Amino acid sequence: LQTANTYVSNKDFSKALEILCLIDIDTSSDLMGDYYLLLSEASLSLGELEQDFAEQAVLFFLKTSEHKKYALAKYLFGWQIQLLGNYANAKEPLNEAYSASLRCDDQFLSARILNRLSYVLFRSGDIEQTIKVLNKTKDIYNSLNLPQNILKADLNIAQIYFSCGDIRNSLKTYKLLLLSPSYNPKTNTSAILVMSLLYALQGKTHKALELIAIKNDDFSESQHQQFIYHEYYGQILMLNGQLKESLSQLNNGLKIALKTAPESDMISQIERLLGDAYLLLGDYKKSESHTTKALQVAERINERIEIAACYRIFAQLEHQKDNTDKAKEWFNKSIDLFNSISSYYELAVTQFMTAKSYLFSDYDTLEMLYEARKYFKSENINHYLTKVDSEISKLKNISVETSRKTASDKNACPAIITADKTMRNLLSLTKDISVAHDTVLITGDTGTGKELLAHYIHYHSGHTGKFITVNSATIPESIFESELFGYDKGAFTGANKTKKGKFELAENGTLFLDEIGEIPLLLQAKLLRVLEENKVERLGSVEKLPLNVRVIAATNKDLQELVDDNKFRSDLYYRLKVLTLQLPPLRERMSDIPALVEYFLCNFGHKINGDAKLIEQLSSILSERQWDGNIRELRNELKRLYLFADKSIEKMIELTATHRPQSDSDRLLSLLETTNW
Numbered sequence: 001l002q003t004a005n006t007y008v009s010n011k012d013f014s015k016a017l018e019i020l021c022l023i024d025i026d027t028s029s030d031l032m033g034d035y036y037l038l039l040s041e042a043s044l045s046l047g048e049l050e051q052d053f054a055e056q057a058v059l060f061f062l063k064t065s066e067h068k069k070y071a072l073a074k075y076l077f078g079w080q081i082q083l084l085g086n087y088a089n090a091k092e093p094l095n096e097a098y099s100a101s102l103r104c105d106d107q108f109l110s111a112r113i114l115n116r117l118s119y120v121l122f123r124s125g126d127i128e129q130t131i132k133v134l135n136k137t138k139d140i141y142n143s144l145n146l147p148q149n150i151l152k153a154d155l156n157i158a159q160i161y162f163s164c165g166d167i168r169n170s171l172k173t174y175k176l177l178l179l180s181p182s183y184n185p186k187t188n189t190s191a192i193l194v195m196s197l198l199y200a201l202q203g204k205t206h207k208a209l210e211l212i213a214i215k216n217d218d219f220s221e222s223q224h225q226q227f228i229y230h231e232y233y234g235q236i237l238m239l240n241g242q243l244k245e246s247l248s249q250l251n252n253g254l255k256i257a258l259k260t261a262p263e264s265d266m267i268s269q270i271e272r273l274l275g276d277a278y279l280l281l282g283d284y285k286k287s288e289s290h291t292t293k294a295l296q297v298a299e300r301i302n303e304r305i306e307i308a309a310c311y312r313i314f315a316q317l318e319h320q321k322d323n324t325d326k327a328k329e330w331f332n333k334s335i336d337l338f339n340s341i342s343s344y345y346e347l348a349v350t351q352f353m354t355a356k357s358y359l360f361s362d363y364d365t366l367e368m369l370y371e372a373r374k375y376f377k378s379e380n381i382n383h384y385l386t387k388v389d390s391e392i393s394k395l396k397n398i399s400v401e402t403s404r405k406t407a408s409d410k411n412a413c414p415a416i417i418t419a420d421k422t423m424r425n426l427l428s429l430t431k432d433i434s435v436a437h438d439t440v441l442i443t444g445d446t447g448t449g450k451e452l453l454a455h456y457i458h459y460h461s462g463h464t465g466k467f468i469t470v471n472s473a474t475i476p477e478s479i480f481e482s483e484l485f486g487y488d489k490g491a492f493t494g495a496n497k498t499k500k501g502k503f504e505l506a507e508n509g510t511l512f513l514d515e516i517g518e519i520p521l522l523l524q525a526k527l528l529r530v531l532e533e534n535k536v537e538r539l540g541s542v543e544k545l546p547l548n549v550r551v552i553a554a555t556n557k558d559l560q561e562l563v564d565d566n567k568f569r570s571d572l573y574y575r576l577k578v579l580t581l582q583l584p585p586l587r588e589r590m591s592d593i594p595a596l597v598e599y600f601l602c603n604f605g606h607k608i609n610g611d612a613k614l615i616e617q618l619s620s621i622l623s624e625r626q627w628d629g630n631i632r633e634l635r636n637e638l639k640r641l642y643l644f645a646d647k648s649i650e651k652m653i654e655l656t657a658t659h660r661p662q663s664d665s666d667r668l669l670s671l672l673e674t675t676n677w
Contacts, residue, residue, distance in 0.1 A: 001031060004038050017042040033060035033069060040076045044083060047223030047260040054080045058093075068109065071100035075113045082116065083224075085264035085301035087124045094120060111140035115153065122160060123265065125304045125341040130160060147182040155191055162194055163305070165345030167379045171198045189225055197232045201345065203383030205240035212236060227256045227266055235273060243281050250274050268298040268306040275313045288317055305346065308337035312350050319357050328359050335368075348375040352388055366395055370419045370595050389612065392598075414455040417599045420589035426581060427456070433579050434460035439531060441516075441576045442554040444583030447632030450554040451514060453583060457552060458510040465509025465549075470502050473515040481523055482539050485530070491540025503536045506549045516553040516576065517562055524569045531575055586630040594619040596631065600638045606647065614649040621656045 007016035036057035057073035074097035082090040094117040101110040118133040141149040161170035200208035230253030237246035257266035275291030298306040315330030331354040338347035351372040355365045376385045486501030535544040562568035645651035
């Protein structure tokens with residue numbers, strides 16, 4: 001046992017296992033627990049998961065007061081469950097192992113357990129907790145002055161960057177680690193493997209293939225390392241278009257996975273990649289078969305990143321079968337899940353694939369492309385950036401007639417063009433609350449798009465009725481009541497026939513009360529009563545008509561301030577603000593200007609192809625302004641420039657540069673010079 005322990009300490013697990021298998025030990029011996037511990041660690045390190053040595057060790061030391069060995073046994077048991085892919089069940093033994101390690105005050109063992117726990121948390125999608133646990137692990141290694149272990153913790157952090165799609169930071173971290181004096185290529189093979197895949201994801205597949213070809217003498221010892229090699233190599237070959245060679249590597253990985261851990265994340269990952277490969281080859285039957293197997297395992301072990309990737313494949317398969325609704329459903333599920341687990345590379349790829357399917361409206365497609373473009377540009381993933389720009393150009397070249405038709409189509413989804421994170425979150429919230437029947441209050445500066453957002457809510461609400469707009473600021477006070485609530489014949493002089501009010505016209509639909517702060521104070525009580533009762537009473541009538549109307553109100557004023565000044569009823573204000581959406585001004589979402597400029601130019605009938613660089617330059621100049629009038633002002637200014645420049649982007653740039661407004665600091669300096677200060 002001492003000899004085997006020495007081999008385990010030196011990480012010569014094959015030799016340790018060889019010796020342990022020769023030992024004939026009495027099951028009643030006090031050494032039986034140590035025997036199980038050594039067998040478990042050697043077997044797990046070599047990827048052999050069939051035996052229950054760790055569980056036997058736990059049962060043995062549970063009856064003793066040896067806290068350190070009990071902690072180690074629990075750790076090995078949690079590790080085995082993790083390797084089998086059951087992350088949810090692996091957390092409990094690892095947390096118990098950590099508690100036991102604290103009782104015996106073994107810092108090194110505590111750090112080792114935390115390191116394993118961080119991986120389990122990461123694979124479960126809890127990124128925030130993963131980082132906290134890893135930092136705690138690093139603190140322990142620092143206090144023990146263990147540079148090799150600090151290196152491993154840093155490698156894990158780099159792996160998290162990688163999985164979240166932060167490719168540049170991940171690659172930067174790996175490069176720094178390779179230069180570290182603590183780095184040993186024989187014991188840190190995974191760094192080379194991950195770096196090779198990172199280069200491939202950036203589009204540098206030739207560099208990736210050169211890097212992954214570097215092997216070392218110790219590489220073949222671990223079954224798990226061999227699996228990762230075949231998995232990553234297969235993925236790189238797939239990205240390089242070498243599909244048959246990719247299948248060969250992936251199938252080699254599948255053999256190892258089936259042999260060592262047939263119900264683990266190894267299976268879900270390799271089966272899903274095989275699904276991707278066969279999809280690209282056009283063998284849809286095999287693609288569906290492999291993806292189904294991958295999803296079954298991924299759902300059992302709750303590996304959400306693979307679940308989302310499987311959804312993406314199913315979307316493409318349903319698209320091939322012309323099952324449009326099913327394809328859209330799978331695409332939406334994949335995007336939502338990738339977004340929820342912050343897997344940004346996979347999210348951007350899925351958005352691009354979804355957009356390229358042309359299953360969604362032009363506006364939704366354009367939004368997805370802009371969001372994907374923002375990510376690819378931030379990570380310098382130029383090969384995808386080129387593809388995205390090509391798709392955007394195709395959409396931008398829609399004829400003016402088609403564009404106008406879509407814009408005027410009352411059944412079309414309103415175009416809200418944005419790449420801003422705050423706006424994207426707002427739109428996501430808006431879509432969620434659209435199906436509710438509660439009153440919505442939209443606030444924001446003039447020109448931010450309050451009515452457009454109201455249309456967006458109506459579109460996603462599922463209501464079959466009309467969208468009726470009431471601009472409270474433009475209706476004279478004398479006829480406001482009759483316009484809003486309607487009137488019966490003979491209600492007043494000139495009322496020759498019954499007329500429905502705006503509420504009735506919006507039946508089964510949406511009534512949009514714009515500039516709600518301008519409604520006369522005397523009418524606010526009646527409006528409140530209609531909102532409370534869902535019934536309306538026409539002028540000159542005693543009958544109350546039942547209503548099924550969704551009310552959306554909007555204002556650019558501070559209603560609370562109006563309430564304080566006794567210009568707006570507090571009870572109406574509280575009734576309106578059940579759900580409040582605050583639209584940010586354009587100056588707080590300047591990243592949207594390039595997308596808006598392209599969108600408006602397209603609507604003016606401009607062909608984007610060939611002018612991309614000039615449009616980018618124009619957008620950059622326009623981004624220097626404050627845009628107090630927000631999106632409306634931006635559109636009007638672009639229209640003016642477009643007409644004065646005779647539809648030439650180059651001339652638009654000249655005009656913009658010539659009439660560039662002074663900044664506040666420039667105006668102050670000019671004033672000081674004028675007054676001889």
